[in-house]
Amino acid sequence: MSSFTSLLFSCAAIAAFLILLRRWRYRRLRLPPGSLGLPFIGETLQLISAYKSDNPEPFMDRRLNRYGLVFTTHVFGEPTVFSAEPEMNRFVLANEGKLFECSYPGSISNLLGKHSLLLMKGNLHKKMHSLTMSFANSWIIKDHLLVDVDRLIRLNLDSWSDRVLLMEEAKKITFELTVKQLMSFDPDEWTENLRKEYVLVIEGFFTLPFPLFSPTYRRAIKARTKVAEALTLVVRERRKGSESDGNRKKDMLGALLASGEQFSDEEIVDFMLALLVAGYETTSTIMTLAVKFLTETPLALAQLKEEHDQIRSKSKTGAPLEWSDYKSMIFTQCVVNETLRMANIIGGIFRRATTDININGYTIPKGWKVFASFRAVHLNPNHFKDARSFNPWRWQNNSEATIPVNVYTPFGGGPRLCPGYELARVVLSVFLHRFITIFSWVPAEEDRLVFFPTTRTQKRYPIIVKRREESSPCI
Ligand code: HEM
Ligand SMILES: *[C@@H]1O[C@H](CO)[C@@H](O)[C@H](O)[C@H]1NC(C)=O
Numbered sequence: 132m133s134s135f136t137s138l139l140f141s142c143a144a145i146a147a148f149l150i151l152l153r154r155w156r157y158r159r160l161r162l163p164p165g166s167l168g169l170p171f172i173g174e175t176l177q178l179i180s181a182y183k184s185d186n187p188e189p190f191m192d193r194r195l196n197r198y199g200l201v202f203t204t205h206v207f208g209e210p211t212v213f214s215a216e217p218e219m220n221r222f223v224l225a226n227e228g229k230l231f232e233c234s235y236p237g238s239i240s241n242l243l244g245k246h247s248l249l250l251m252k253g254n255l256h257k258k259m260h261s262l263t264m265s266f267a268n269s270w271i272i273k274d275h276l277l278v279d280v281d282r283l284i285r286l287n288l289d290s291w292s293d294r295v296l297l298m299e300e301a302k303k304i305t306f307e308l309t310v311k312q313l314m315s316f317d318p319d320e321w322t323e324n325l326r327k328e329y330v331l332v333i334e335g336f337f338t339l340p341f342p343l344f345s346p347t348y349r350r351a352i353k354a355r356t357k358v359a360e361a362l363t364l365v366v367r368e369r370r371k372g373s374e375s376d377g378n379r380k381k382d383m384l385g386a387l388l389a390s391g392e393q394f395s396d397e398e399i400v401d402f403m404l405a406l407l408v409a410g411y412e413t414t415s416t417i418m419t420l421a422v423k424f425l426t427e428t429p430l431a432l433a434q435l436k437e438e439h440d441q442i443r444s445k446s447k448t449g450a451p452l453e454w455s456d457y458k459s460m461i462f463t464q465c466v467v468n469e470t471l472r473m474a475n476i477i478g479g480i481f482r483r484a485t486t487d488i489n490i491n492g493y494t495i496p497k498g499w500k501v502f503a504s505f506r507a508v509h510l511n512p513n514h515f516k517d518a519r520s521f522n523p524w525r526w527q528n529n530s531e532a533t534i535p536v537n538v539y540t541p542f543g544g545g546p547r548l549c550p551g552y553e554l555a556r557v558v559l560s561v562f563l564h565r566f567i568t569i570f571s572w573v574p575a576e577e578d579r580l581v582f583f584p585t586t587r588t589q590k591r592y593p594i595i596v597k598r599r600e601e602s603s604p605c606i
């Protein structure tokens with residue numbers, strides 16, 4: 132036997148041995164039912180092909196029917212327990228930092244920056260998470276953020292005429308809002324240039340799983356450096372300014388600098404980037420999809436229009452929206468909840484088990500991933516009647532008895548609950564208010580937005596807008 136064939140032979144023997152060992156080890160544990168697929172690639176190809184089709188549910192539906200609400204699969208190089216069980220999802224979310232921890236691929240960490248809130252663990256995460264929550268709580272929104280949210284949304288809508296790419300416009304609005312909230316800059320050439328670089332960074336997030344071969348990823352890393360440089364300059368300027376004159380700006384950067392912690396420039400920049408990243412695709416997608424769902428549900432649109440026209444009729448032309456106006460948007464909140472339920476922008480979250488975990492009579496082995504699927508719960512007819520149709524009225528008379536908290540989790544929960552949950556709701560409500568009272572619209576082309584979009588909605592959703600007669604320019 133040549134040395135080459137014997138090498139080959141030993142490799143094959145070792146591989147077979149490893150597979151057997153894996154089988155043996157897993158059989159001793161009581162894993163949830165399911166299939167690990169082929170060695171190494173597992174069921175990744177099935178998952179990807181399902182998500183490339185217009186309706187990604189087959190992957191999930193088929194396995195849920197076959198194995199039940201918790202099953203084992205093997206995707207992106209790792210054995211993974213998929214959960215569509217509300218109680219198990221709650222358990223996973225609540226035990227973040229104890230039995231589970233979040234884990235992102237290295238390619239993502241490089242783009243986020245090592246001081247990003249999304250990557251922090253333990254006590255540091257706890258502290259920074261509550262600081263972030265305090266930047267966007269309802270008091271801050273009411274006293275500071277609402278005015279700018281309303282003003283910047285109007286500024287954008289007033290420039291629309293005829294055909295607009297709704298998704299693109301929503302992204303522009305979202306970015307401008309975040310920059311304003313972070314560092315008080317109004318949109319101008321500087322913010323628009325920053326956004327151009329920033330968009331390249333975002334594209335880098337979607338180049339998994341082979342970043343090193345991807346020009347998009349390399350371009351994203353370069354763009355990240357540029358964005359970080361620009362933000363670093365802002366931070367330095369502000370440090371100088373806040374030393375010389377006492378009246379600091381009331382934005383998130385100001386709050387960070389005044390928090391009493393000695394953050395480095397790099398830490399602050401990573402922190403700001405995390406907020407820009409986390410709110411961007413999410414908020415803009417929800418704005419676009421709300422309009423899409425409403426377009427397809429004329430009864431809901433009519434009821435919403437009535438609610439908002441009534442709010443407008445009570446205030447002077449061009450008057451800014453007040454907190455009490457927001458609080459009177461009752462049906463709007465049903466629309467917001469239903470849009471978040473149907474759209475599932477964050478379809479679920481990955482965590483890694485830090486120890487062997489026994490739950491529901493199963494074992495999740497240490498080091499395995501768990502995917503707590505929000506989408507699977509939100510679209511389960513046992514939890515929501517006629518779950519795959521848009522029905523905002525289901526939220527009327529809502530009480531915790533009808534929809535238990537662990538069943539509806541568009542913003543996650545536990546120690547990593549989305550700090551932007553309230554802000555996102557306010558932004559969407561204000562956007563709907565202005566959009567509906569200023570315009571009437573129709574989809575521009577045959578509407579090709581996928582029914583259950585994945586996070587990255589490639590479709591830009593073109594619409595034709597027309598100013599409603601009774602509305603006059605606001606600014
Ligand atoms: C509709 C819009 C949004 C949705 C559906 C959404 C959803 C989520 C979800 C599910 C998580 C939990 C991730 C996990 O547990 O690993 C999360 C985390 C986060 N979100 Fe949001 N989000 C939205 C908007 C925003 C906005 C506007 C901001 C900016 C203020 C924001 C900032 C964050 C941050 C910083 C985290 C990380 C928290 C941590 O790891 O401790 N999100 N979001
Ligand atoms: C919308 O969902 C939230 C939970 O995220 C709930 O607290 C609220 O009551 C719901 N609103 C309506 C109108 O049902």
Ligand SMILES: *[C@@H]1O[C@H](CO)[C@@H](O)[C@H](O)[C@H]1NC(C)=O
Binds near residue numbers: 525
């Ligand atoms: C909510 O309650 C009102 C009055 O109690 C009732 O008329 C309406 O049908 C209820 N809506 C739903 C969706 O249950």
